[in-house]
Amino acid sequence: MxxxxxxxxxxxxxxxxxxxxxxxxxxxxxxxxxxxxxxxLYYSFTDFSLLEKANWVGLRNYEKIFTTDTKFYGSVKVTFMYVLGSVPLRLIAALFIAMLLTKSIKGMSAYRTMIYFPSLIGGSIAVSILWKNIFGKDGYINHIFSFFGIEGSGWVTSPNTALGTLVLLVVWQFGSAMVIFLAGLKQIPQDLYEASSVDGASKARQFFAITLPMLSPTIYFNLVMGIIGSFQMFTPAMIITDRGGPMNSTYVYSLYLYDRAFGQFQMGYASGLAWIMLLIIAASTAFIFLTSKYWVFYESEGGRRNDK
Incomplete structure (x- = not known):
């Protein structure tokens, strides 16, 4: 046995x-x-329309993308504007709210749940339709302005403000980053704040000398995840601004890829666009990773990160 x-x-x-x-x-x-x-990857080197057999064309798709495709460069520009606007604002909002939610007050768990709820429903179609109703020409925001005699703009129909409404939407959905910041804030030893208070450090000094350095690994993680997610934004641009309007001011890269693949049935061309997006995201992430040794603090290594 x-x-x-x-x-x-x-x-x-x-x-x-x-x-x-x-x-x-x-x-x-x-x-x-x-x-x-x-x-x-194979299809990116072919002429493939889903309805016919794929024909090998080599680098012709990539050559066309980089030499004659003006919509490609336009969508890349809009996407970078969106990423540069949404990611920092979302991180700032998430950190600010997380610091407020570390206070010991009655009912704090309920407050955390309510604040996190917008991120729970995510960038769904229902949320996008709601956002369109809020910022439309006859939306709720303009109704509020009308009480004060102010004629509001068509926020989602104006090229000057349409992209800003999409940025505001992702900033509003800061819950996931906030939860991660909350966990990071709880790991900071309170002894550091007490010692700095004895030395006469102000709250602002404590924030820049203690909170930010100790929270830098968490900021690094949220920054990378935010960049990856923002580059792939699709639903809000599709629903809120009617497929990238007005005047292509919200025509982001993923929407252009979708139009090529399922609007024009150029699956080979769209595959090439997808791999270019992958390389753009990888390059952006690599840049953050390489520069992180100058600003990310790891306590176990006695200060700044050392990759050597």
Whole structure:
């Protein structure tokens, strides 16, 4: 009996048991992530319309994208404007609210839940329709302005303000970053604040000398995740501003990719655009990673990060 039990235990200690346990994820990764990526890379070098057989064209798609496609550069410009506007504002809002929610007051759990709720529903179609009704020409914002005799703008129909309404939407959905900031703030030793208070440091001095350096790894994580998410923004531009209007002022990269793939059925061309987006996101993330050693503080390493 003992030998049989030992043999059974040895069998379950083999690597095969581990692969069996992760097989659902492994099958999903191989079939739904890795294989489609490889297939899209192949299609990016072909002329493929879903309805006909893919024809190999080499680098012609990429050559056209970088030389004659003006919409490509326009969508890249709009996307970078959106990322540069939304990511910093979202991080600032999330950190500000997180610091407020660290206070010990009655009912704080309920406040945290209510503030997090907008992020729970995410950038759904329902939220986008609601946002369009709020900032439309006859929306709620303009109704409020009318009480004071102010004629509001058509926020989502004006090229000057349409992109700003999309930025405001993602700033409003700061809940996920806020929760991560809350966790980071709780890890900061209170002894540091007490010692600095004894030395006469003001609240502002404590924030810049203690809170920000100690919170820099959390800021780094939220920054990277925010950049990746903002580059892929699609639903608000599709719903709120009617497919990137007005005058293509909200025509972001993902919307242009969608139009090429499912509007014009140029799947090979769209695959090339998708891989260019991947490289843009990878380059942006790599830039943040390489510069992080100058501003990200790790207490275990005695200060700034050292990759050497």
């Amino acid at each position: 003992t030998k049989r039990r030992a043999a059974k235990q040895k069998r379950w200690e083999s690597p095969i048991a581990g692969y069996l346990f992760i097989s659902p994820w492994l099958i999903g990764f191989l079939g739904l992530t890795l294989y489609p990526m490889i297939l899209s």
